[in-house]
Amino acid sequence: MNPTLLQEDRAVHRPLPQPDTISTRARRNRAARHAAGRVLLYLALVTLAAAILLPFVWMLSASLKTDQDVFSVPVRWIPDGFHWNNFTDIWSQIPLLTYVGNSLFLSVVITLLQVLTGSFAAYGFAKVKFPGRDALFLGYIATIAVPWQAYMVPQYILMQKLGLVDTRTSLVLLQAFGAFGVFLMRQYYLTIPDELGEAARLDGLTEYGIWARVVLPLSKPALAGLALLTFVNTWNDYMGPFIYLTSNDLWTIQIGLKSFVGMYDAQYAMIMAGSVISVVPILVIFLLGQRYFVRGVATSGMK
Amino acid sequence: MTTGTVSSAHRADAAASVAARRRKRRGVLVGWSFVLPNFLGFAAFTLVPLLGALLVSFTDWNSYSPPNWVGLANFRRLWQDDNFHTALANTCWYAAGHIPLTLAASLGLAVLLNQKLRGAGILRTAFFFPYVTSLVAVAVVWNMLFSPDVGPINQLLHGFGVANPPRWTSSTDWAMPALVIASVWRDMGYYMVLYLAGLQAVPAELYEAARVDGAGPWQRFWHITVPALRPTTFFVVVMLTISSFKVFDLVQIMTEGGPGRSTLVLSQLIFREGITRGRFGYASAISLALFLICMVITAIQFQAQRRSER
Structure with a gap:
């Protein structure tokens, strides 16, 4: 879209002596400029996308080099030889399998609980009227706006009293009942017309039946969005495991990778291999479900 | 006959009201039964600690001794604590870079992508991807990219003829800009999606008219797009403010608050005081300060949004 194109627009709308010939020329002209604009826009966008993805390309390229070649001058984007051994050696250097297992455990359990309790509670907030409901929901909303750091110390004390510090249970309890999931699902349920519930009620379904048989099947995209966002957030979480998990055999891949960087800070190539390994599961999940990610994020922005 | 109908109507009324009350009571039970499984966890692990933070901040509780009420002592200490001043200033500096740059980048990307383009979905995926990738990997890569002597970024700057490029994460002056660049790169895709959703709601007729x-195009952007996106922008700014003031992961992994204290931020200070050193009372006071800052800024933005709507 450029300014000259718009002047052409105006020319078309102005009454002219020989409208036919001029407007066809203008139209052809406009089409040409339009095409040129498109090409420029595409070029700009593709360049931007490449620039944004460049750190990943560098990561992948470095993960296949030797340590000495990682910082070669000038940057060599395609390695001389592919050193796949970085990807095999790292599994014996650090207990990467344990870390991946722990990350997977936390992500799956927390996602399941969050989606289940979140969507269940959201039905109460969106479709059942009871006194105190709106005040309660306001309480949920208010905590979304409070940074977690504001109450992490009392949370830690609580977990210490319960004897749960340095267990995976602590993280599950802290992260599975977040307000965000309730909020996201409620926003989505509000878009489902009440008439559907009414009809099901006349057919003799209880509220639980309506939730399970009518609302849940209709909210698959939102459920998928919430599940994916929760999974990815838990997989990528650093601060939670950093605070609560001190035993090496409980560490997640994020903590393990960071500690590897601290211990072997000159093994650039293997560090990059570890980084690639930590990103690949997310990449796969993201590519499979990116539609739902985007919709989930967009739903959270609705009023 | 008339009395009969009246009394039966009465009876029906009474029965109906009993039924209504019963239905209402059942509604309460049903409503709570839906909310309860989540609410129990939420109350125990979010609401109670949140209120606890408020109380603990007025005590001298630490991991060695039981709590004593000390009134405002923690806050007076905060006022004089050099570490707190540094962390607060650094956090504000980070926010001052992160909020406007992320806002501009995400809005720009959204407007570019909103043209009806073939392949827009693929581009959107590319722009959004940094947001979902593992933060440690991202931070480690950016650290290497920013490496002062051999990193690709400074090689590029050398190529453009910059004789003494910044020393980024090894310099007290440039560590924060490096963090801001990496964080904008990571977050802009998320806010771009919010803006794209907002742009869907702008009527196309406005542009035609x-x-x-x-x-x-420039006038259309400033006089149609920007005003129409005001609610989205409000939401985005509030989210960005909160996320800037609570920044932790990226800083902890990339610089650990260094060099020196040049990138020490508030949440790191809370972590160090409260969890590493076990000073629960004092750390809660810092938390409360962080919370108040977020609330005040959000309230100001809320007012500004209201005034602009009028």
Whole structure:
């Protein structure tokens, strides 16, 4: 879209002596400029996308080099030889399998609980009227706006009293009942017309039946969005495991990778291999479900 | 006969009201039964600690001794604590870079992507991807990219003829800009999606009308797009503010608050005081300060949004 194109627009709308010939020329002209604009826009966008993805390309390229070649001058984007051994050696250097297992455990359990309790509670907030409901929901909303750091110390004390510090249970309890999931699902349920519930009620379904048989099947995209966002957030979480998990055999891949960087800070190539390994599961999940990610994020922005 | 109907109507009324009350009571039970499984966890692990933070901040509780009420002592200490001043200043510096740059980048990307383009989905995926990738990997890569002597970024700057490029994460002056660059890169895709959703709601007729009136693309952007996106922008700014003030992961992994204290932020200070050193009371006071800052800024933005709507 450029300014000259718009002047052409105006020319078309102005009454002219020989409208036919001029407007066809203008139209052809406009089409040409339009095409040129498109090409420029595409070029700009593709360049931007490449620039944004460049750190990943560098990561992948470095993960296949030797340590000495990682910082070669000038940057060599395609390695001389592919050193796949970085990807095999790292599994014996650090207990990467344990870390991946722990990350997977936390992500799956927390996602399941969050989606289940979140969507269940959201039905109460969106479709059942009871006194105190709106005040309660306001309480949920208010905590979304409070940074977690504001109450992490009392949370830690609580977990210490319960004897749960340095267990995976602590993280599950802290992260599975977040307000965000309730909020996201409620926003989505509000878009489902009440008439559907009414009809099901006349057919003799209880509220639980309506939730399970009518609302849940209709909210698959939102459920998928919430599940994916929760999974990815838990997989990528650093601060939670950093605070609560001190035993090496409980560490997640994020903590393990960071500690590897601290211990072997000159093994650039293997560090990059570890980084690639930590990103690949997310990449796969993201590519499979990116539609739902985007919709989930967009739903959270609705009023 | 009339009395009969009246009394039966009465009876029906009474029965109906009993039924209504019963239905209402059942509604309460049903409503709570839906909310309860989540609420129990939420109350125990979010609400109670949140209220606890408020109380603990007025005590001298630490991991060695039981709590004593000390009134405002923690806050007076905060006022004089050099570490707190540094962390607060650094956090504000980070926010001052992160909020406007992320806002501009995400809005720009959204407007570019909102043209009806083939392949827009693929581009959107590319722009959004940094947001979902593992933060440690991202931070480690950026650290290497920013490496002062051999990193690709400074090689590029050398290529452009910059004789003494910044020393980024090894310099006290440039560590924060490096963090801001990496964080904008990571977050802009998320806010771009919010803006794309907002742009869907702008009626196309507005643009058509402006075009007929001869408004250029720049004018259309400032006079149609920006005002129409005001609610989205409000939401985005509030989210960005909160996320800037609670920044932790990226800083902890990339610089650990260094060099020196040049990138020490508030949440790191809370972590160090409260969890590493076990000073629960004092750390809660810092938390409360962080919370108040977020609330005040959000309230100001809320007012500004209201005034602009009028």
